[in-house]
């Protein structure tokens with residue numbers, strides 16, 4: 001599943017491509033056809049992400065709310081008919097496109113989302129109200145979230161994936177952050193010292209924007225340093241990530257040598273080291 005940094009990067013691409021322009025909306029596959037016809041020709045105002053949820057704001061306080069789920073894809077690219085002066089309606093199409101957006105310069109094709117719905121601004125705000133703190137939106141961990149984590153008996157590994165508490169963190173960041181801070185994923189959240197919760201949060205605030213910029217989940221100090229140096233040189237910063245535990249089950253932990261294990265937690269595979277995450 002795309003993690004929050006992917007959706008934030010997508011929102012940035014959508015905004016750069018469509019904000020401030022009239023957009024032809026359609027639903028070649030048909031399941032969004034009614035809403036697309038309502039929106040067709042309207043001006044897109046902005047796009048934003050909250051956790052793994054995406055909102056495309058359209059004039060008239062209307063919002064296209066999208067969640068990609070496990071298999072959704074939203075491709076945005078320049079099309080080759082930029083010289084016509086208006087949005088072309090005959091661009092080639094492949095696969096099952098739920099929603100297509102086209103303006104003079106760009107085309108966006110949304111395929112296979114678990115959510116693609118037209119809602120009013122208030123409904124979108126209700127969705128947002130149910131989402132937790134997003135490291136990519138705020139600098140400080142809200143006290144309310146801290147309090148809820150401090151009361152929870154659930155495993156910290158499950159709490160980190162609870163989108164109503166912390167929005168946007170997925171499987172890779174969960175595994176690597178817990179390893180970085182030597183936290184046993186099974187520890188009840190309320191037994192994790194507040195200082196440590198803050199440290200994990202601060203790491204997410206620091207690391208996830210690098211994920212947005214590079215399209216890579218970079219967590220090790222070496223990877224982060226190399227990516228930042230490449231970015232400073234005007235590059236993409238796309239270094240090949242090296243993980244300590246993620247998908248490294250059966251291999252030795254780079255910190256303590258114990259064998260990394262895999263198990264299911266909160267519906268997803270969890271990777272961790274029983275040697276040093278205690």
Ligand SMILES: [Zn+2]
Pocket residue numbers: 253254255256257258273274275276277
């Ligand atoms: Zn270890």
